[in-house]
Amino acid sequence: MELGVCCAAAEAGEVLAAGFDFAEVPARAILESDSPCQWVATNQFFPFGVRLFGVEPFDWRTYSHQLFDCAGRCGVQLMVIGSGAARHSAASQLPGEADAAFLDIAGEIASMARTRNIVIAPESLREEETDVANSARHLAEGLAQRNAAYTLDVYHLLVEWRRHYGTAEIDAAFVDRELTLTPAHVHLSDIERGLPLLDDPLVDLVLRRLLRLGFQGRVSLECSSGVMNDLPNARQRVGDLIDRSINS
DSSP states (O other), X not given: OXXXXXOOGGGHHHHHHTTOSEEEEEXXXXXXXXXXXXXXXXXXXXXXXXXXXXXXXXXXXXHHHHXXXXXXXXXXXXXXXXXXXXXXXXXXXXXXXXXXXXXXXXXXXXXXXXXXXXXXXXXXXXXXXXXXXXXXHHHHHHHHHTTOOOEEEHHHHHHHHHHHXXXXXXXXXXXXXXXXXXXXXXXXXXXXXXXXXXXXXXXXXXXXXXXHTTOOSEEEEOOSSSSGGGXXXXXXXXXXXXXXXXXX
16 A cells, blocks of 8 residues: 655655655645646645535536646646535535535546546545535445545544444444445544554554455545654554554
8 A cells, every 4th residue: 555644735745755655735736836746646625715505606617627737737646525615515405415416526526537547536524524425435335326436534434433323442333334335545543633553443443444345545644643743653653553454
């Protein structure tokens, strides 16, 4: 597996120097670059402040074409769609209507990107971030019906488990039920959005499920702390964590 870090574009050099294979930067960074880079992956996707649904919906088709032009020049191969505020439902929408509409938009964007050899992989988000596509399974299976990939965010998966099932040790049945399809990409952290410990049973359970599904894609550390201050240790830790799950 290739290992990377979600970071600011200005931090990408530090990430690569520490031995990571790639850096994952906000999509807006590629709009400001016109040369090849080693970012490989981006996140967020939509600009801050825009809305896909509502009275004045964002022109996401024109924007996506512009973004893909820049991504092609920079060498970006995979783009995660998070952007919780952008995809939040409008007051006029019925329950589930925004979910279906977002999946349709993501499917069309993925189709556009394939002509540029770019993979689009939306991620599920917490309920605090959006009311659209909070379940990893719902998102993955809906995107699969539209010939699109998805990103598994381990933190979001664990938070949704804790929200609905309490704080006891995670049940393997929940992980198996939520992870039915192999993701194209993984965002990795613990349930507190920190760098996972080697003996973290929750993260290990998710990693072992991913391995059973045959996952061999890229893994990006997406942590709120404990990574950029000690990148070599983070690189060693995540490598050991994956090796442990493989051998368990």
